[in-house]
Amino acid sequence: MKATVLVRPKPGILDPQGQAVSSSLRHLGFDVGETRVGKVVDVELATDDPVEARSQLEAMCDRLLANPLIESYAIELDAE
Amino acid sequence: MTPDERPLIAVVVFPGSNDDRDAQLALDRLGADARRVWHSDSALPPGTSAVVLPGGFSYGDYLRCGAIARFSPILGAVGAFAAEGGPVLGICNGFQILTEAGLLPGVLRPNASLAFVCRDVPLRVEQTDTPLLARCRPGQELVIPVKHGEGCWFADDELLAELEAAGQIALRYAAGSNPNGSVADVAGVTNGAGNVLGLMPHPEHAVDRLLGSADGALVMGSLVDAARMSVAAAV
Numbered sequence: 001m002k003a004t005v006l007v008r009p010k011p012g013i014l015d016p017q018g019q020a021v022s023s024s025l026r027h028l029g030f031d032v033g034e035t036r037v038g039k040v041v042d043v044e045l046a047t048d049d050p051v052e053a054r055s056q057l058e059a060m061c062d063r064l065l066a067n068p069l070i071e072s073y074a075i076e077l078d079a080e
Numbered sequence: 081m082t083p084d085e086r087p088l089i090a091v092v093v094f095p096g097s098n099d100d101r102d103a104q105l106a107l108d109r110l111g112a113d114a115r116r117v118w119h120s121d122s123a124l125p126p127g128t129s130a131v132v133l134p135g136g137f138s139y140g141d142y143l144r145c146g147a148i149a150r151f152s153p154i155l156g157a158v159g160a161f162a163a164e165g166g167p168v169l170g171i172c173n174g175f176q177i178l179t180e181a182g183l184l185p186g187v188l189r190p191n192a193s194l195a196f197v198c199r200d201v202p203l204r205v206e207q208t209d210t211p212l213l214a215r216c217r218p219g220q221e222l223v224i225p226v227k228h229g230e231g232c233w234f235a236d237d238e239l240l241a242e243l244e245a246a247g248q249i250a251l252r253y254a255a256g257s258n259p260n261g262s263v264a265d266v267a268g269v270t271n272g273a274g275n276v277l278g279l280m281p282h283p284e285h286a287v288d289r290l291l292g293s294a295d296g297a298l299v300m301g302s303l304v305d306a307a308r309m310s311v312a313a314a315v
Contacts, residue, residue, distance in 0.1 A: 013234070014261065016194045039143075064151070067144055067180070069187045070234060 001048050002078040003057055007066045008038035041065055050077050086113035087129040087307035092158070092174075094119045094149045099135035099171065099284060103300075106284040107132070110297060112304045119152040130167040130307035131158055133174025135227075135282055145188055145230050146176035155181055167306035168276045169212055169299075172228055175268070175278030184269055184278045185243055186235040191228070192261025198227040200292060202254035203267050203281060207247050210274035211306035215298040222251075222295035224281040226259050231280040233262040233269070240264060246272060251279055275306075 009015045015036050022035040043060070045053050057075045066073040089112045093100045100116050107114035114132075115125060124131065138149035149155070155177070162168045162183055170178040178184040191197060200223050205216040216222070235243065240263060243249055251268035258265045260280070268279030283296030 014189070014192060014232070016190050016192050016261075020194055064143070064147060067147070067187055069236070070189065 001045050001050070001053055003043050003045060003053060004076045004078065005041040005043060005057060005061060005065055006038060006074045006076070007041065007061075007071050008073070009036055010070055010072050013070050038071075053077055085308075086111060087304065087311050088112075088125060088127045089114045089130045089132060089303070089307050090117045090124050090128045091115065091132045091134055092117050092119055092154055093134070094136065094138035094152060094173075094177075096138045096140055097134050097136035097173070099282065102282075103132050103134045103171065103284040106287040106296070106300045107304060109287065110301045110304045112307060117154065119149065119154050122153040122157060124154070124157045124161060127311075128161070128166075129311040130169070130303055131161060132303070133158070133168070133170040133177050134284070135172030135174060138173055138177065141173075141230070144180065145173060146178075146180040149173075149177045150181040159183060162271070162276050165273065165275050166310055167212060167303060169303050170276070170278035171282055171284060172231070172280055175280060176230070178276065178278045183276050184271055185239060185248065186233050186263075186266075186269060188230050188280070189232040189234050190230045191232050191259070196227070196229040197231070197259040198225070199259070200225045200286075201259055201267075201281060202257050204252050204254050205250075206252055207250040207270065207274075209247060210250060210270045210277055211309065212270070212275070212277040212302050213250060213299065214305060215302040221254060222298065223293045224283055224286045224296050224299075225292075226281045228260070228280055231260040231262065233260075233266045233280070235263055235266075243269060248272065250277055251281075
């Protein structure tokens with residue numbers, strides 16, 4: 001099955017990339033407050049079991065995809 | 081080991097390392113036998129008495145700096161070497177890899193300015209109990225270049241207070257000279273035992289006055305001394 005992992009800078013963590021994006025959006029005339037930039041990781045898993053998939057994805061996030069000091073993550077399993 | 085024998089120091093080379101030869105040259109000039117070791121080796125060369133993780137852009141800095149290199153086979157051997165008290169120095173990308181590997185506290189983030197900074201910076205030595213800064217005096221100012229886009233060291237308030245209390249903040253940028261927005265002006269930290277040091281500035285680029293400063297030789301030379309002592313202890 002397929003899944004999407006969203007990795008975000010934790011609240012309170014300085015996100016200079018997000019600051020640059022929001023400043024650029026304001027230059028373009030958009031009325032925006034803070035923007036935060038994270039990452040999207042689309043993963044194809046061998047398993048079709050949602051419980052097993054979620055458990056594997058959590059292990060992936062804890063070991064590699066996110067750094068718990070500065071990032072949070074959210075897992076979305078794609079409904080087939 | 082007698083003072084004229086050259087301790088073997090392994091300089092790990094990752095795909096994308098680019099300061100390994102400078103580190104090797106600096107260490108050789110300071111009396112070591114520095115050898116470059118490929119990241120996919122699973123063991124350090126027999127007789128290794130210190131390890132350097134050099135600067136560069138391992139794996140293109142993909143995902144997060146150091147996040148992929150930390151799973152290189154050699155890192156298992158480096159971790160075991162460090163756990164036994166072996167001296168390990170991580171410079172720039174090497175520092176990033178050591179934090180991702182959990183061998184050093186904190187994490188390196190994109191510079192607050194979002195700009196890549198490349199210039200000499202003044203540093204203050206905060207800790208000389210670590211063998212890796214033993215040639216320095218407490219409070220000594222060193223001028224050593226930085227060159228990085230992601231050198232903003234971060235730890236939350238609780239971790240920072242712990243590290244300050246434990247004396248693990250080894251180097252700070254001098255007041256007003258923080259090039260990247262790092263928390264508490266931190267430029268380098270050690271592990272709890274003091275045998276692993278990571279820093280963003282590049283001591284291997286400052287070992288000759290012709291290059292603007294020889295202050296980096298105090299750091300690289302401390303590593304050579306530590307390597308000699310670690311060989312002596314093993315004999």
